[in-house]
Amino acid sequence: MSVAPPPTVTLSDRFARELPEMAVPWQAEAAPDPQLLVLNEPLARELGLDPSWLRGPDGVGLLTGTAVPEGATPVAQAYAGHQFGGFVPRLGDGRALLLGELTDPEGRLRDLALKGSGRTPFARGGADGLAALGPMLREYVVSEAMHALGIPTTRSLAVVATGRPVRRETLLPGAVLARVAASHLRVGSFQYARATGDVDLLRRLADHAIARHHPAAADAPQPHVALFEAVVAAQASLVAQWMLVGFVHGVMNTDNVTVSGETIDYGPCAFLDAFDPATVYSSIDVGGRYAYGNQPIVAEWDLARFAEALLPLLADEQEAAIEVAVASLGGFRPAYDAAWSDGMRRKLGLPEGLDDEVARALSDDLLTLLTAGRVDLTSFFRGLSGAARGAPEPTRELFLDLAGIDGWLARWRALAPDADAMDRVNPVYVPRNHLVEEALAAAPDGDLGPLHRLLDAVTRPFEERPGLERHAAPAPETFGAYTTFCGT
Template identity: 65%
Template structure:
């Protein structure tokens, strides 16, 4: 058995990007206890699950015992938070341990969230409560099962100490998560703000080599990097919208260069389809409402383009012109990804001009506010001839009849729809119920059941009906908190 301290890490981020991190060590974890462990992911990473369950393994997962091959650092980045620029954010409560090269040749970061204060902590305690770490584990693994590019969760380890939050003391925990990298738009903003073009260039070269190698062959590789990041983010946000996912805190430091979903703080899934839906307790103005997410993505990408200006062309006016031209491609990229996704969700035949059908659908959903997940899942019943389950989602069932008639006339493929429209998503009320049981009663069974159900979101199974149901009409409004 390869012990945890013998695991081979690489450190290209540290090697290539001096000036964009600070070497740092994790805070002690007095009594580490493994709460959740993703054995399947460990195997994908080429790690020995048995080794990670040992005291040395728990030390690795909390950052307190690391191999000589690893160099733990807090990454530096800036960012626009709710539209306001902060020049120095960084990993205030997290550490990058290093990079694992998987048996299939992929490079994955191992990153520890809740590992203690760093110089970027900005007055915070650097710790994480158990509840939000379980939330990130649960939702990120659900997103992975749904086919959405995402960071993934390897383990949650309770530290044996309590952290103080507004609601009182809560058990502390560290989340060990993986990603193809933790490079963010905010990383580029920080590099650009240094005023040292060499730092910015090294970062761009690192990002191209790691995520978008094809950009290296372009006439203008840094402009092509911008275009490719724009493309993967357009596709990512389109997937969010199709699934009814609300990120909740789309700051520029939470937008990855890889196109993976990152930082599951005040996130949630729609019940009723309402573009104005906001779940975050701190989003008082609704900046990151469900319906605003495509526009915010484009706004964030404009900040990315601004950071790249010194690299795109020596003439800043020409660089701005070129970057603006690329930014203008976002709408077409997003709309193409959105419409293709909805064509699949509706089981439409290839080649069909579906524009009017999709436009009428958007109006129908916004006006009728049916349950988002159930509406698309039950459409397959309507395609097979039984429209009753869909009609009952509307206060006025007849409101959907005209659209259903137009849609059914094109002979949608019900079997294909079953493969793309989930039965199960992390229902907000069930997530809260499961987290409450884990944190308050030390009962992990509800979380384990949810993980089992959500790992196969498209397979309807007898006995799991409660996981597909929305909350009752008398349920209070759902609110999420980021846990910092």
């Protein structure tokens, strides 16, 4: 009986070749006892990888970076960043590793990278470059949920337990996450290039980003201005989508703002339960800089830092470059407002052609009621379609101001909202914080049942299914206040 040859996996090194000043060749640390815990088989097939091979020893070697294909050049990437408003000129991949770029069957170039694969030259202080199992599983769950919601995001291919404990507050089981991205270029990449004072490096980086993510900019009269405007538009759309589903990123530093417009770095992230713009889940965000309601403002601030990095490419004279940057950045708020307003129209099932002022007043009044009542965002919007079908309104009982919500519902029903359209955009299931914690707590003991049930729910978020009622329900009162920790 013949045995099929192992598949050929080719990883190119375009980033490292074109921008060697920003790439340090490096190798992952060996994993003492690697055990594949979760594999994203649909994503593997999308990338042209054989899931059965990935489950074998050679595949696990790829997923931990200890057995990379011949010719691959893994690198740690250099970047800078504003972290909570303070600039750090040299951050980089302290515990991440870009294995290389895959070309998928559709011809798209995708980064394959690792998190938790060991210390690199960019590791800060006493950091060991390793990662604990819990944060890697959190990123897997939440990033795949975001993808299923239709929100641009990096993807999670696999989580492998390493068999090596890592020390945080206590000893915790270690793991490596294999992450797939359109690229890992970020605002911080441009800040790093600008900080070197090498304008040629900055130009090559910008041209690399144009070719990879925004090729239409190459044909514009001012390609680098067009690049900036494309990133502004992508980020405005992205953050509006976060806000519409109640996603709180938690650490919107400039090194976590992608040029592609994908969500990246699922550290202290969470989804809203009670609606409150001041919500902060991150243990390290003591001032509320990255609160839910601040996310559009912070995104605009981060993009202003991107503009500063690009100034030498926007015009020959700095004053002229600043004028160009200010004008281009001015597109953020209209783009965000348009994306938010369009999203709210769809969530409310409003008819085409409805006057903008009527739609805006309806959504603004609803947000006031949601905030006053600290209403569960996901439950409210999903339950609202029942009211559009004439069913009793269960979400009414979530509000403190019953007269206010009754008046609002009467105005909304009078517009004949489309319940089917609402169900296509309002999820039944998001990664409920208490269920994420339940899954992460069970996994170190070898119980992956809660994790797989959660993944089953959130990767088909709009389809209500029997047996998953618990995954659609808010947290019990005993869950208490929720805090996340930046473990990634």
